[in-house]
Amino acid sequence: MQLSGQIKMMKTSLVEGQAYYDLSIGSDTVNMNALVGKQIEINFLGQISCSNCGNKMSKSFSQGYCFPCARSLARCDLCIMKPETCHHHLGTCREPEWGLENCFSSHVVYLANSSGPKVGITREKNVPGRWIDQGAISAIPILKVKSRLDSGRVETALKPFIADKTNWRKMLKNEVEIVDLVSKKTALLGEVEALTKELDAKWLDDAVVNIHYPVLKYPSKIVSLNLDKTPFISGTLEGIKGQYLLLDSGVINLRKYSSYHLEINI
Numbered sequence: 314m315q316l317s318g319q320i321k322m323m324k325t326s327l328v329e330g331q332a333y334y335d336l337s338i339g340s341d342t343v344n345m346n347a348l349v350g351k352q353i354e355i356n357f358l359g360q361i362s363c364s365n366c367g368n369k370m371s372k373s374f375s376q377g378y379c380f381p382c383a384r385s386l387a388r389c390d391l392c393i394m395k396p397e398t399c400h401h402h403l404g405t406c407r408e409p410e411w412g413l414e415n416c417f418s419s420h421v422v423y424l425a426n427s428s429g430p431k432v433g434i435t436r437e438k439n440v441p442g443r444w445i446d447q448g449a450i451s452a453i454p455i456l457k458v459k460s461r462l463d464s465g466r467v468e469t470a471l472k473p474f475i476a477d478k479t480n481w482r483k484m485l486k487n488e489v490e491i492v493d494l495v496s497k498k499t500a501l502l503g504e505v506e507a508l509t510k511e512l513d514a515k516w517l518d519d520a521v522v523n524i525h526y527p528v529l530k531y532p533s534k535i536v537s538l539n540l541d542k543t544p545f546i547s548g549t550l551e552g553i554k555g556q557y558l559l560l561d562s563g564v565i566n567l568r569k570y571s572s573y574h575l576e577i578n579i
């Protein structure tokens with residue numbers, strides 16, 4: 314079967330501990346879990362359209378936007394990556410209305426184990442999707458706060474005690490140490506108790522969520538596939554983790570190619 318069109322990052326869902334992936338391509342949606350173990354071909358058709366304005370572009374910015382949109386949309390601003398630098402209160406938000414709707418809503422501070430324990434933040438409605446996008450094998454929400462800025466302040470306060478980044482190579486090889494996130498959580502909350510009171514943060518007592526990925530075989534060596542350099546790639550799909558397809562010929566971060574027009578043969 315051949316499908317073609319513009320892609321978006323894979324949509325994820327968690328059902329009874331199992332991660333599921335759907336890829337939107339053109340007007341079709343592909344259940345990617347069903348393709349694990351099968352041969353697939355991916356062909357970049359040489360066209361990229363901005364996921365905001367639809368304009369054709371030769372290079373994608375901020376994972377799917379044209380340069381002008383990447384410069385003018387609040388969702389592409391640096392404060393999205395560094396929430397503690399939210400500048401809405403200064404009146405300089407690129408899209409104040411968007412900011413009110415998206416950044417001044419409940420956010421969750423969580424611990425996840427993707428390549429080792431790390432702290433992260435996300436909008437409450439992005440749980441557990443955010444964890445799957447990062448390839449976490451387990452995660453636990455620790456605090457609920459009222460804004461993205463507050464979540465960033467907690468995350469920053471925790472940085473001296475825990476990592477905030479994933480080593481994606483280790484994540485893909487499944488070289489993940491087993492950690493007790495519950496005791497980690499207790500220790501870390503002790504470090505930021507005063508700040509959580511100041512922010513009126515809600516301490517959460519959710520259980521650890523374990524996530525299983527549709528993977529038959531993890532790569533022992535990471536070979537990165539790049540559609541900009543090699544527009545045609547093929548291989549047996551051995552698994553999916555994070556937003557990566559694990560092919561026997563290499564790994565590809567599909568998120569990087571959001572807004573690309575592809576042809577997929579399955």
Ligand SMILES: [Zn+2]
Pocket residue numbers: 363364365366367368378379380381382383
């Ligand atoms: Zn645009």
